[in-house]
Amino acid sequence: MEDLQGAAKALMRLQDVYALQVGSLTRGRFQRAARGDPVDIYRPAVSVPLSGDDCFLVGKVAYELGDFYHSVPWLEESVRLFRGSGGAWRPENQGTLEDALDHLAFSHFKEGNVSYALSLSQELLHRDPMNGRVLQNVEKYETLLVQSTSLPVSQGVGMRRPNSTALRTRNTYERLCQTRGSQPKHYENQRLFCDYFTNGDPVLLLQPIRREVQSLQPYVVLYHNFITDKEAEDIKTLSQQGLRRSVVASGEKQETADYRISKSAWLKDSASVLMGQMDRRIARLTGLNVRTPYGEYLQVVNYGIGGHYEPHFDHATSASSPVFKLKTGNRVATFMIYLSSVEAGGSTAFIYANFSVPVVKNAALFWWNLHRNGRGDEDTLHAGCPVLVGDKWVANKWIHEHGQEFRRRCALDPEE
Numbered sequence: 001m002e003d004l005q006g007a008a009k010a011l012m013r014l015q016d017v018y019a020l021q022v023g024s025l026t027r028g029r030f031q032r033a034a035r036g037d038p039v040d041i042y043r044p045a046v047s048v049p050l051s052g053d054d055c056f057l058v059g060k061v062a063y064e065l066g067d068f069y070h071s072v073p074w075l076e077e078s079v080r081l082f083r084g085s086g087g088a089w090r091p092e093n094q095g096t097l098e099d100a101l102d103h104l105a106f107s108h109f110k111e112g113n114v115s116y117a118l119s120l121s122q123e124l125l126h127r128d129p130m131n132g133r134v135l136q137n138v139e140k141y142e143t144l145l146v147q148s149t150s151l152p153v154s155q156g157v158g159m160r161r162p163n164s165t166a167l168r169t170r171n172t173y174e175r176l177c178q179t180r181g182s183q184p185k186h187y188e189n190q191r192l193f194c195d196y197f198t199n200g201d202p203v204l205l206l207q208p209i210r211r212e213v214q215s216l217q218p219y220v221v222l223y224h225n226f227i228t229d230k231e232a233e234d235i236k237t238l239s240q241q242g243l244r245r246s247v248v249a250s251g252e253k254q255e256t257a258d259y260r261i262s263k264s265a266w267l268k269d270s271a272s273v274l275m276g277q278m279d280r281r282i283a284r285l286t287g288l289n290v291r292t293p294y295g296e297y298l299q300v301v302n303y304g305i306g307g308h309y310e311p312h313f314d315h316a317t318s319a320s321s322p323v324f325k326l327k328t329g330n331r332v333a334t335f336m337i338y339l340s341s342v343e344a345g346g347s348t349a350f351i352y353a354n355f356s357v358p359v360v361k362n363a364a365l366f367w368w369n370l371h372r373n374g375r376g377d378e379d380t381l382h383a384g385c386p387v388l389v390g391d392k393w394v395a396n397k398w399i400h401e402h403g404q405e406f407r408r409r410c411a412l413d414p415e416e
Protein backbone atom coordinates (compact mmCIF):
# COMPACT_ATOMS: atom_id res chain seq x y z
CA MET A 1 0.00 0.00 0.00
CA GLU A 2 2.86 2.36 0.84
CA ASP A 3 4.47 1.60 -2.53
CA LEU A 4 1.22 2.28 -4.39
CA GLN A 5 0.73 5.54 -2.50
CA GLY A 6 4.33 6.54 -3.15
CA ALA A 7 3.96 5.88 -6.87
CA ALA A 8 0.70 7.83 -7.03
CA LYS A 9 2.17 10.76 -5.09
CA ALA A 10 5.18 10.74 -7.42
CA LEU A 11 2.90 11.05 -10.46
CA MET A 12 1.04 13.94 -8.86
CA ARG A 13 4.36 15.59 -7.96
CA LEU A 14 5.50 15.38 -11.59
CA GLN A 15 2.11 16.66 -12.70
CA ASP A 16 2.51 19.71 -10.44
CA VAL A 17 6.20 20.57 -10.79
CA TYR A 18 6.26 20.21 -14.57
CA ALA A 19 2.66 21.47 -15.07
CA LEU A 20 1.80 18.27 -16.94
CA GLN A 21 -1.64 17.56 -18.35
CA VAL A 22 -3.16 14.44 -16.86
CA GLY A 23 -4.97 13.75 -20.14
CA SER A 24 -1.59 13.61 -21.91
CA LEU A 25 0.00 11.43 -19.21
CA THR A 26 -2.74 8.85 -19.69
CA ARG A 27 -1.77 8.69 -23.36
CA GLY A 28 1.89 8.24 -22.41
CA ARG A 29 2.83 11.79 -23.42
CA PHE A 30 4.57 14.48 -21.39
CA GLN A 31 2.82 17.70 -22.27
CA ARG A 32 2.33 21.06 -20.65
CA ALA A 33 -0.85 23.01 -20.99
CA ALA A 34 -0.26 26.05 -23.15
CA ARG A 35 -2.39 28.60 -24.94
CA GLY A 36 -3.58 26.70 -27.98
CA ASP A 37 -2.08 23.24 -28.35
CA PRO A 38 -0.31 21.44 -25.53
CA VAL A 39 3.49 21.51 -25.75
CA ASP A 40 5.63 18.36 -25.58
CA ILE A 41 8.27 18.75 -22.90
CA TYR A 42 9.72 15.29 -23.50
CA ARG A 43 9.08 12.80 -26.29
CA PRO A 44 9.39 9.19 -25.17
CA ALA A 45 10.49 6.63 -27.75
CA VAL A 46 7.39 4.59 -26.93
CA SER A 47 4.23 5.98 -25.37
CA VAL A 48 2.72 3.70 -22.78
CA PRO A 49 -0.93 4.56 -22.19
CA LEU A 50 -2.60 4.24 -18.79
CA SER A 51 -5.82 2.30 -18.26
CA GLY A 52 -8.97 3.48 -16.56
CA ASP A 53 -7.96 1.35 -13.60
CA ASP A 54 -4.45 2.92 -13.41
CA CYS A 55 -6.05 6.35 -13.27
CA PHE A 56 -8.58 5.14 -10.71
CA LEU A 57 -5.80 3.95 -8.40
CA VAL A 58 -4.00 7.31 -8.58
CA GLY A 59 -7.22 9.27 -8.13
CA LYS A 60 -8.20 7.11 -5.16
CA VAL A 61 -4.91 7.77 -3.37
CA ALA A 62 -5.52 11.52 -3.73
CA TYR A 63 -9.16 11.05 -2.70
CA GLU A 64 -8.19 9.20 0.45
CA LEU A 65 -5.74 11.96 1.35
CA GLY A 66 -8.63 14.44 1.06
CA ASP A 67 -6.78 15.97 -1.89
CA PHE A 68 -9.67 16.62 -4.28
CA TYR A 69 -7.63 19.01 -6.39
CA HIS A 70 -5.71 15.96 -7.64
CA SER A 71 -8.44 13.32 -7.38
CA VAL A 72 -10.66 15.21 -9.86
CA PRO A 73 -8.45 15.10 -13.00
CA TRP A 74 -7.32 11.51 -12.39
CA LEU A 75 -10.84 10.25 -11.73
CA GLU A 76 -12.10 12.23 -14.77
CA GLU A 77 -9.65 10.29 -16.91
CA SER A 78 -10.60 7.06 -15.18
CA VAL A 79 -14.31 7.63 -15.88
CA ARG A 80 -13.56 8.58 -19.49
CA LEU A 81 -11.47 5.44 -20.06
CA PHE A 82 -13.86 3.10 -18.23
CA ARG A 83 -16.76 4.55 -20.23
CA GLY A 84 -14.75 4.01 -23.42
CA SER A 85 -14.36 0.34 -22.60
CA GLY A 86 -18.11 0.08 -22.18
CA GLY A 87 -17.86 -0.12 -18.40
CA ALA A 88 -17.00 -3.82 -18.59
CA TRP A 89 -15.12 -5.10 -15.57
CA ARG A 90 -11.85 -7.01 -16.06
CA PRO A 91 -10.50 -9.43 -13.47
CA GLU A 92 -7.23 -7.48 -13.05
CA ASN A 93 -9.11 -4.26 -12.28
CA GLN A 94 -9.35 -2.92 -8.73
CA GLY A 95 -12.04 -0.43 -9.64
CA THR A 96 -15.11 -0.16 -11.83
CA LEU A 97 -16.82 2.66 -13.70
CA GLU A 98 -19.26 2.84 -10.78
CA ASP A 99 -16.41 3.23 -8.25
CA ALA A 100 -14.81 5.94 -10.37
CA LEU A 101 -18.12 7.80 -10.80
CA ASP A 102 -18.77 7.56 -7.07
CA HIS A 103 -15.37 8.97 -6.08
CA LEU A 104 -15.44 11.62 -8.80
CA ALA A 105 -18.92 12.83 -7.83
CA PHE A 106 -17.89 13.25 -4.21
CA SER A 107 -14.62 14.98 -5.21
CA HIS A 108 -16.57 17.50 -7.29
CA PHE A 109 -18.99 18.02 -4.43
CA LYS A 110 -16.08 18.76 -2.08
CA GLU A 111 -14.62 21.15 -4.65
CA GLY A 112 -17.93 23.02 -4.71
CA ASN A 113 -19.25 21.80 -8.05
CA VAL A 114 -22.62 20.44 -6.86
CA SER A 115 -24.34 20.34 -10.24
CA TYR A 116 -21.60 18.18 -11.73
CA ALA A 117 -21.64 15.97 -8.62
CA LEU A 118 -25.36 15.56 -9.21
CA SER A 119 -25.13 14.59 -12.87
CA LEU A 120 -22.37 12.05 -12.13
CA SER A 121 -24.42 10.60 -9.27
CA GLN A 122 -27.43 10.34 -11.58
CA GLU A 123 -25.34 8.39 -14.08
CA LEU A 124 -24.18 6.17 -11.27
CA LEU A 125 -27.73 5.64 -10.02
CA HIS A 126 -28.78 4.75 -13.53
CA ARG A 127 -26.17 1.98 -13.54
CA ASP A 128 -26.81 0.92 -9.95
CA PRO A 129 -30.46 1.75 -9.17
CA MET A 130 -30.57 -0.10 -5.84
CA ASN A 131 -27.73 1.90 -4.30
CA GLY A 132 -29.40 3.69 -1.39
CA ARG A 133 -26.39 5.80 -0.52
CA VAL A 134 -26.18 7.23 -4.03
CA LEU A 135 -29.92 7.88 -4.00
CA GLN A 136 -29.45 9.86 -0.78
CA ASN A 137 -26.61 11.81 -2.34
CA VAL A 138 -28.72 12.65 -5.40
CA GLU A 139 -31.45 13.98 -3.10
CA LYS A 140 -28.91 15.92 -1.06
CA TYR A 141 -27.35 17.51 -4.13
CA GLU A 142 -30.77 18.38 -5.58
CA THR A 143 -31.80 20.09 -2.35
CA LEU A 144 -28.54 22.01 -2.22
CA LEU A 145 -28.98 23.18 -5.78
CA VAL A 146 -32.57 24.32 -5.18
CA GLN A 147 -31.42 26.25 -2.10
CA SER A 148 -28.64 27.99 -3.96
CA THR A 149 -30.15 28.60 -7.39
CA SER A 150 -29.04 32.21 -7.19
CA LEU A 151 -25.40 31.16 -6.91
CA PRO A 152 -23.78 30.35 -10.23
CA VAL A 153 -21.80 27.12 -9.89
CA SER A 154 -19.19 26.67 -12.53
CA GLN A 155 -16.77 23.86 -13.04
CA GLY A 156 -13.39 24.37 -11.48
CA VAL A 157 -14.59 26.65 -8.71
CA GLY A 158 -12.24 26.54 -5.75
CA MET A 159 -9.78 24.19 -7.47
CA ARG A 160 -6.74 25.16 -5.45
CA ARG A 161 -3.63 23.11 -5.03
CA PRO A 162 -3.27 21.77 -1.51
CA ASN A 163 -0.88 23.77 0.63
CA SER A 164 2.64 22.53 0.99
CA THR A 165 5.17 23.61 3.59
CA ALA A 166 7.43 25.02 0.88
CA LEU A 167 4.68 27.21 -0.51
CA ARG A 168 6.77 30.36 -0.25
CA THR A 169 9.40 29.06 -2.62
CA ARG A 170 7.18 26.81 -4.72
CA ASN A 171 6.73 29.05 -7.75
CA THR A 172 10.44 29.77 -8.09
CA TYR A 173 11.32 26.13 -7.49
CA GLU A 174 8.95 24.92 -10.20
CA ARG A 175 10.04 27.56 -12.69
CA LEU A 176 13.70 26.60 -12.15
CA CYS A 177 12.89 22.89 -12.53
CA GLN A 178 10.91 23.48 -15.73
CA THR A 179 13.66 25.39 -17.47
CA ARG A 180 16.46 22.98 -18.33
CA GLY A 181 19.47 24.77 -16.89
CA SER A 182 18.56 28.38 -16.27
CA GLN A 183 21.90 29.72 -15.13
CA PRO A 184 22.57 33.28 -16.33
CA LYS A 185 24.86 33.38 -19.34
CA HIS A 186 28.21 35.16 -19.21
CA TYR A 187 26.83 37.96 -21.39
CA GLU A 188 24.08 38.54 -18.81
CA ASN A 189 26.58 38.62 -15.98
CA GLN A 190 30.03 39.69 -17.18
CA ARG A 191 31.68 38.36 -14.05
CA LEU A 192 30.76 34.75 -14.79
CA PHE A 193 33.38 32.80 -16.73
CA CYS A 194 34.75 29.41 -17.76
CA ASP A 195 38.39 28.45 -17.58
CA TYR A 196 40.92 25.66 -17.34
CA PHE A 197 41.48 25.54 -13.61
CA THR A 198 44.65 24.31 -11.91
CA ASN A 199 44.44 25.77 -8.40
CA GLY A 200 48.25 25.99 -8.63
CA ASP A 201 48.40 22.25 -8.01
CA PRO A 202 51.13 20.24 -9.83
CA VAL A 203 48.81 17.44 -10.91
CA LEU A 204 46.17 19.88 -12.13
CA LEU A 205 48.87 21.89 -13.94
CA LEU A 206 49.50 18.82 -16.08
CA GLN A 207 45.79 18.18 -16.53
CA PRO A 208 43.66 21.27 -15.83
CA ILE A 209 39.95 20.83 -15.19
CA ARG A 210 37.24 22.69 -17.07
CA ARG A 211 35.62 25.03 -14.56
CA GLU A 212 32.28 26.75 -15.19
CA VAL A 213 31.41 29.45 -12.65
CA GLN A 214 27.63 29.27 -12.23
CA SER A 215 27.14 31.94 -9.59
CA LEU A 216 29.25 34.31 -7.52
CA GLN A 217 26.86 34.88 -4.64
CA PRO A 218 26.69 32.19 -3.48
CA TYR A 219 29.86 30.87 -5.11
CA VAL A 220 28.80 27.80 -7.16
CA VAL A 221 31.07 26.14 -9.71
CA LEU A 222 30.74 23.14 -11.99
CA TYR A 223 33.87 21.07 -12.70
CA HIS A 224 33.48 19.07 -15.91
CA ASN A 225 34.77 15.49 -16.25
CA PHE A 226 35.64 15.28 -12.59
CA ILE A 227 35.38 11.50 -12.84
CA THR A 228 35.40 8.95 -15.65
CA ASP A 229 32.51 6.75 -16.77
CA LYS A 230 34.29 3.77 -15.24
CA GLU A 231 34.71 5.47 -11.84
CA ALA A 232 31.05 6.52 -11.85
CA GLU A 233 29.99 2.93 -12.58
CA ASP A 234 32.29 1.59 -9.87
CA ILE A 235 30.92 4.01 -7.26
CA LYS A 236 27.33 3.04 -8.14
CA THR A 237 28.20 -0.65 -7.92
CA LEU A 238 29.96 -0.23 -4.56
CA SER A 239 26.87 1.50 -3.14
CA GLN A 240 24.29 -1.00 -4.46
CA GLN A 241 24.03 -3.25 -1.41
CA GLY A 242 24.02 -0.34 1.06
CA LEU A 243 21.19 1.64 -0.55
CA ARG A 244 18.32 2.47 1.84
CA ARG A 245 15.46 4.99 1.82
CA SER A 246 17.03 8.42 2.35
CA VAL A 247 16.40 10.18 5.63
CA VAL A 248 16.46 13.80 6.72
CA ALA A 249 17.31 15.44 10.03
CA SER A 250 14.29 15.87 12.26
CA GLY A 251 15.46 17.42 15.52
CA GLU A 252 18.17 15.08 16.80
CA LYS A 253 16.77 12.10 14.91
CA GLN A 254 16.78 11.09 11.26
CA GLU A 255 13.63 9.97 9.48
CA THR A 256 12.13 9.49 6.02
CA ALA A 257 10.13 12.41 4.63
CA ASP A 258 8.03 13.11 1.57
CA TYR A 259 10.24 16.07 0.73
CA ARG A 260 13.23 13.82 0.10
CA ILE A 261 12.49 10.73 -2.00
CA SER A 262 15.57 8.73 -2.97
CA LYS A 263 17.79 5.91 -1.80
CA SER A 264 21.24 6.53 -0.39
CA ALA A 265 24.30 4.75 0.93
CA TRP A 266 27.46 5.87 2.73
CA LEU A 267 30.73 4.57 1.34
CA LYS A 268 33.39 4.23 4.02
CA ASP A 269 37.03 4.90 3.16
CA SER A 270 37.61 1.14 3.42
CA ALA A 271 35.01 0.41 0.71
CA SER A 272 37.57 0.76 -2.08
CA VAL A 273 40.83 2.49 -3.02
CA LEU A 274 38.54 4.72 -5.10
CA MET A 275 37.40 6.54 -1.96
CA GLY A 276 40.92 7.76 -1.17
CA GLN A 277 41.42 8.73 -4.80
CA MET A 278 38.21 10.78 -4.76
CA ASP A 279 39.22 12.48 -1.52
CA ARG A 280 42.62 13.45 -2.90
CA ARG A 281 41.08 14.75 -6.12
CA ILE A 282 38.51 16.82 -4.21
CA ALA A 283 41.25 18.15 -1.91
CA ARG A 284 43.40 19.24 -4.85
CA LEU A 285 40.53 21.05 -6.50
CA THR A 286 39.06 22.74 -3.43
CA GLY A 287 42.24 23.16 -1.42
CA LEU A 288 40.32 21.75 1.54
CA ASN A 289 41.05 19.00 4.02
CA VAL A 290 38.47 16.33 3.26
CA ARG A 291 39.93 13.45 5.28
CA THR A 292 37.65 11.82 7.84
CA PRO A 293 36.32 13.40 10.07
CA TYR A 294 36.78 16.77 8.31
CA GLY A 295 34.98 15.37 5.31
CA GLU A 296 32.06 12.98 5.72
CA TYR A 297 32.03 9.61 3.99
CA LEU A 298 30.87 9.77 0.39
CA GLN A 299 27.07 9.62 0.24
CA VAL A 300 25.74 8.00 -2.94
CA VAL A 301 22.17 8.95 -3.81
CA ASN A 302 19.83 7.34 -6.35
CA TYR A 303 16.59 8.98 -7.48
CA GLY A 304 14.00 7.03 -9.48
CA ILE A 305 11.16 8.56 -11.47
CA GLY A 306 9.43 11.16 -9.30
CA GLY A 307 12.36 11.11 -6.84
CA HIS A 308 13.35 14.57 -5.59
CA TYR A 309 14.77 16.66 -2.77
CA GLU A 310 12.75 19.80 -2.07
CA PRO A 311 14.46 23.10 -1.16
CA HIS A 312 16.79 22.66 1.82
CA PHE A 313 20.16 23.63 3.28
CA ASP A 314 23.02 21.17 3.52
CA HIS A 315 24.41 22.89 6.60
CA ALA A 316 22.81 22.52 10.02
CA THR A 317 20.46 25.32 10.99
CA SER A 318 19.94 24.16 14.58
CA ALA A 319 22.42 23.24 17.30
CA SER A 320 20.77 19.83 17.80
CA SER A 321 21.36 18.73 14.20
CA PRO A 322 23.04 15.33 13.63
CA VAL A 323 25.57 17.22 11.44
CA PHE A 324 27.35 18.18 14.68
CA LYS A 325 27.75 14.55 15.81
CA LEU A 326 31.16 14.47 14.08
CA LYS A 327 32.32 17.29 16.38
CA THR A 328 34.03 19.00 13.44
CA GLY A 329 31.70 21.97 13.14
CA ASN A 330 29.11 22.65 10.49
CA ARG A 331 29.18 21.67 6.79
CA VAL A 332 31.21 24.48 5.28
CA ALA A 333 31.00 23.22 1.68
CA THR A 334 29.28 20.68 -0.54
CA PHE A 335 31.01 18.78 -3.34
CA MET A 336 28.38 16.92 -5.36
CA ILE A 337 29.29 14.59 -8.24
CA TYR A 338 26.77 13.66 -10.96
CA LEU A 339 27.28 9.92 -11.46
CA SER A 340 24.70 9.63 -14.24
CA SER A 341 22.83 11.63 -16.78
CA VAL A 342 19.03 11.80 -16.72
CA GLU A 343 16.63 11.88 -19.68
CA ALA A 344 14.33 14.59 -18.32
CA GLY A 345 14.03 16.59 -15.10
CA GLY A 346 16.39 16.24 -12.14
CA SER A 347 18.16 19.62 -12.34
CA THR A 348 19.74 21.09 -9.22
CA ALA A 349 17.92 24.34 -8.46
CA PHE A 350 19.21 27.22 -6.30
CA ILE A 351 16.04 28.92 -5.21
CA TYR A 352 17.09 32.30 -3.78
CA ALA A 353 20.06 32.58 -6.15
CA ASN A 354 17.54 31.97 -8.96
CA PHE A 355 19.32 29.50 -11.23
CA SER A 356 19.37 25.79 -11.93
CA VAL A 357 22.03 23.42 -13.18
CA PRO A 358 21.05 20.53 -15.45
CA VAL A 359 22.51 17.13 -14.64
CA VAL A 360 25.89 16.80 -16.42
CA LYS A 361 27.26 13.27 -16.15
CA ASN A 362 30.72 13.00 -14.53
CA ALA A 363 30.74 16.70 -13.59
CA ALA A 364 30.86 17.94 -10.00
CA LEU A 365 29.16 20.92 -8.42
CA PHE A 366 30.87 22.78 -5.57
CA TRP A 367 29.53 25.50 -3.31
CA TRP A 368 30.18 27.10 0.08
CA ASN A 369 27.33 26.63 2.55
CA LEU A 370 28.72 28.99 5.19
CA HIS A 371 29.96 32.55 5.13
CA ARG A 372 33.57 33.08 6.20
CA ASN A 373 32.29 34.14 9.62
CA GLY A 374 30.69 30.70 10.07
CA ARG A 375 27.09 31.79 9.62
CA GLY A 376 24.92 29.79 7.21
CA ASP A 377 24.53 31.35 3.77
CA GLU A 378 20.78 31.50 3.15
CA ASP A 379 21.38 31.99 -0.56
CA THR A 380 22.45 28.34 -0.80
CA LEU A 381 18.85 27.10 -0.45
CA HIS A 382 18.76 24.42 -3.14
CA ALA A 383 16.84 21.38 -4.37
CA GLY A 384 17.04 18.30 -6.55
CA CYS A 385 14.14 18.61 -9.01
CA PRO A 386 11.96 15.52 -9.53
CA VAL A 387 13.23 13.06 -12.12
CA LEU A 388 10.72 13.02 -14.96
CA VAL A 389 12.31 10.28 -17.07
CA GLY A 390 15.36 8.19 -16.28
CA ASP A 391 17.40 7.45 -13.22
CA LYS A 392 19.61 9.99 -11.44
CA TRP A 393 22.69 9.28 -9.33
CA VAL A 394 24.75 11.77 -7.38
CA ALA A 395 27.49 11.47 -4.75
CA ASN A 396 27.88 14.04 -1.97
CA LYS A 397 31.05 14.87 -0.09
CA TRP A 398 30.26 17.22 2.74
CA ILE A 399 33.21 19.15 4.09
CA HIS A 400 33.24 20.47 7.64
CA GLU A 401 34.59 23.69 9.18
CA HIS A 402 37.28 22.11 11.30
CA GLY A 403 40.49 21.26 9.46
CA GLN A 404 40.06 24.25 7.15
CA GLU A 405 41.29 26.94 9.55
CA PHE A 406 44.22 27.87 7.33
CA ARG A 407 42.54 26.86 4.09
CA ARG A 408 39.43 28.97 4.25
CA ARG A 409 40.22 31.76 6.61
CA CYS A 410 37.95 34.28 8.16
CA ALA A 411 37.91 37.77 6.67
CA LEU A 412 38.82 41.11 8.28
CA ASP A 413 35.18 42.10 7.96
CA PRO A 414 33.28 40.04 10.56
CA GLU A 415 30.13 40.38 8.45
CA GLU A 416 31.74 38.67 5.47
Ligand SMILES: O=C(O)CCC(=O)C(=O)O
Nearest residue numbers: 309347348383384394396
Ligand atom coordinates in the same frame (compact mmCIF):
# COMPACT_ATOMS: atom_id res chain seq x y z
O1 LIG B 1 20.17 15.89 -6.32
C1 LIG B 1 20.50 17.07 -6.37
O2 LIG B 1 20.59 17.67 -7.44
C2 LIG B 1 20.74 17.79 -5.09
C3 LIG B 1 21.01 16.86 -3.95
C4 LIG B 1 21.18 17.55 -2.66
O3 LIG B 1 20.99 18.72 -2.54
C5 LIG B 1 21.57 16.79 -1.47
O4 LIG B 1 21.69 15.55 -1.55
O5 LIG B 1 21.78 17.40 -0.41
Ligand SMILES: [Fe+2]
Nearest residue numbers: 312313314382
Ligand atom coordinates in the same frame (compact mmCIF):
# COMPACT_ATOMS: atom_id res chain seq x y z
FE1 LIG C 1 21.59 19.43 -0.65
